[in-house]
Amino acid sequence: SSWLLLHFGMDVIKQRISTLANDGKFGNGTLLEVKSESDEGKGAQYASAICFLRVELSTKDGVIKEVPIVVKTQPTCVPAAEFMDTHLQFATEVLAYDKILPFLGVDRLGILPNMYYGSANSGMNPLGDIVVLEDLRSKGFKIAKETFLDYDTISLTLRKLGKFHGLSYRMKRSSMTTFRELIDELPPRNIVDCGSLFKGGLLRAFRPFIESHPVNKVAKKAYEMLSQKTMVEMWDKLSKPEEPFAVVAHGDFNSNNILFSFTEDGKAEGVKFFDFGTLAYLDPTADISFFLYMNTSAESREKHWDDLLMTYWDGVTSVESNPGFGFEEFSNNFAKKAVYGFLPCSYFLPMVLWPEETNLLPEQYMAMTPEQHYDWALTKAGEKADLVLSSIVRHLLEKGYLDDLEYL
8 A cells, every 4th residue: 555655746747748748638739848837726635636737839830839737646645545445436537538428428518627638547556547637727617615605606507417417318218228338337336434424413413403302303213213324324325326317427516526617797607517536327316415405505595495406407308308207206206315415514514614623634534533533523613513514404304304214
């Protein structure tokens, strides 16, 4: 496990990019230079290390061509890389850009960055793992500043997500055999088991309802059932692909993995999805519920929830008018599995909202005991995190999503 001790130096990365440029990966032209760029807007990185570069080429007519790129390599922390199985994530991402997404027709939706080059060795040579993508900052795209997005931004994203999922339904109707052959190429999904973090976050979110007087009986029953399951068991069950609903899903769909472009008055007008290392054949609820509980405020959920689900559905049916079920069936399936989105939010949302108070580096996490993980998730960021997490449980209760968890 010492391979990451030989972590890529910038000179090594630039040399590799130079070789790719000389091979024509960035278009025609003679390589002049590979320059480092600012990492402004980089965002949090958990399963990779990234840097921003600019490739300068000279064309035959003497024009200087500049190609801004993002280079992803394996993360620098060995235990974290092994814990998250980043070898598998790199292999999945390269396969996604090379074959799965183009075959589905996702490139025609305008939601993907261009991949100039990708290589993954499935753990055989981690230093060789690399993904080189278009740097969309040059086109005005960036990570949203706020975790809780406004209504227009959420709507835009959900409509695009619906279109993305709709492509799976369209291919199923066209040829289920071809579709099956495609998804069979996807590697088995690896779920990172943050069980002790989840248990702490679970109690934190449910405590106002199970320690109240009188006790909320629905919340108490739901808490008891959820606390008896492992996180991996619940993720497996809730995201399990069942027909006719299952789709090729992003698998980690939240604003950390989405780029937006904005008008001069700050309204989102463009959206791009990235980080497809978790691409998998899943229930669509996995993408929808995580995004909505991670990136909407309690106020937005109260005002717009039903409209947002309909916006997603409109995206689906704009691509495939008959996905094999209607909106009512979609809604019932979503209601049965909506608690999925709460699982990662229970510990991840405070980390994103208050990073200065909840900073937890991969190497720190790996050095902690399960008891320390539990205490961390139960207490970090104080009362404001208590309120945010309990607001998700309140919404789950109000929508009836916790009334019957027998599905688990």
